[in-house]
Amino acid sequence: MSVESPVLPAAPAGPVAVIGAGTMGAGLAQTAAAAGRDVILYSRTEETLARASAAIDTSLRRIARREAARPEPGAAADPDQVRLRIALTTDLGDCGEAAVVIESIAEDLTAKRRMFAELDRICAGSAVLATNTSGIPIGLVAGATSRPERVVGTHFFSPVPVMALCEIVRGPATADSTMAAARSFAREIGKQSIVVDRDSPGFVTTRLLTVLILEAIRMVEDGTCRAADIDLACRLGFGHPMGPLASVDLSGLDVFHDVASGLHRATGNPVFAVPALLGELVASGHHGRKSGRGFHDYSDADRTEVGGG
Ligand SMILES: NC(=O)c1ccc[n+]([C@@H]2O[C@H](COP(=O)([O-])OP(=O)(O)OC[C@H]3O[C@@H](n4cnc5c(N)ncnc54)[C@H](O)[C@@H]3O)[C@@H](O)[C@H]2O)c1
Structure with missing residues (x-):
């Protein structure tokens, strides 16, 4: 680059x-x-x-x-x-x-x-x-x-x-x-x-964002931290406009699952391996904002996080 x-x-x-x-x-x-x-x-x-x-x-x-x-x-x-x-x-x-x-x-x-x-x-x-x-x-x-x-x-x-x-x-x-x-x-x-400069899967931005989101999901999965706190850390600590889990809720967990597994297949790099929690949420129909629930709950105005913590 x-x-x-x-x-x-x-x-x-x-x-x-x-x-x-x-x-x-x-x-x-x-x-x-x-x-x-x-x-x-x-x-x-x-x-x-x-x-x-x-x-x-x-x-x-x-x-x-x-x-x-x-x-x-x-x-x-x-x-x-x-x-x-x-x-x-x-x-x-x-x-x-x-x-x-x-x-x-x-x-x-x-x-x-x-x-x-x-x-x-x-x-x-x-x-x-x-x-x-x-x-x-x-x-x-x-x-x-x-x-x-x-x-x-x-x-x-x-x-x-x-x-x-x-x-x-x-x-x-x-x-x-x-x-x-x-x-x-x-x-x-x-x-x-x-x-x-190198025509590799995910280019720069998709590769970077995928790693951040997958690591955030792994931390929810292993009980390190709750989804809302991880998002808050990225907003206040890094100045990101939106946390990684709110962002994947917005783009769709199903879409992100395809992106991450595609990158894993194409590169063989274990950082792109899809955590079980993501597969389970997708299989249960929790696709993020569009389905009313992902890592956060959108069923009413008060958003609460789900999936661990
Ligand atoms: N949505 C995003 O945040 C985003 C960001 C960057 C890049 N992209 C990329 O931009 C492209 C479009 O994404 P989008 O979000 O606008 O999708 P979209 O689903 O909103 O729009 C795609 C459009 O293409 C049409 N279409 C599908 N197959 C077609 C075909 N064979 N011939 C002609 N038209 C066809 C669909 O009917 C639809 O109207 C994708 O390659 C996507 O990866 C999306």
Whole structure:
């Protein structure tokens, strides 16, 4: 990994295509449009596009309200102007003119490879083809195209309009010019980038966070400390905005179980071994906030921790 160099060329000019209109796709389309880019947001269905469109409206209104309430309001992008820059489509062919393409469909290698084979067929040879995967090695996705040198990992964070980081991942064949273009684009839309030079599963951030969360779970499991106190320690002791167990409750214990076991399988590193407690909670349907219970209880307003202590 290396830190950001201040000398970068301008990002490739032209429209940005965002492929997949879920949580991340909607946030990416909004953020690129707020930075002044014309955006084409693609999804397979009109329903998903309508949901993404509503989510973008809500987020833009919230940002505009927050800006207006500040003592010295900044220049928040005009929500109407931002909306006008986002075209919605269910026709992937409409993305053929894009200078930068960010794929943000499901975290599924087969689906991503199929999508990249299609993008390879329809996009200009000069386009930067980026995948917003959380941890799938870029080489595996790039291998579905005839131009792996133009494929790069751009791992953004949720919610995209708010979170300032983009992890930029070099695949085995990614060209320096593609890396520079991706970093310039991230900067243009207001993100700081870190560069991951080795295309390894989980990149940097997913690997680090997984270790912290797994160790927190092991401490709940062996009775070292209660979930609420571990979260408090990380918030007050380390300045984390949210403790590791509250954070895994938010992203979903089932999703995290898949991430950790995937990393364990891919690396063989015992630090990624999944503690029995996590498997038991997932098997019992305790998937975190979305199911009402994970390491904390969300069944009523008063949150209490479960799972040990
Ligand atoms: N949610 C996060 O916190 C987060 C953070 C960073 C990166 N990511 C990554 O971003 C990507 C998208 O995540 P998300 O949270 O937006 O997921 P999501 O489920 O909200 O959205 C994914 C969208 O892709 C669509 N889709 C699925 N398979 C498809 C296919 N074969 N072709 C076209 N569309 C397809 C789905 O219908 C859905 O609308 C994933 O790779 C994920 O790992 C997620």
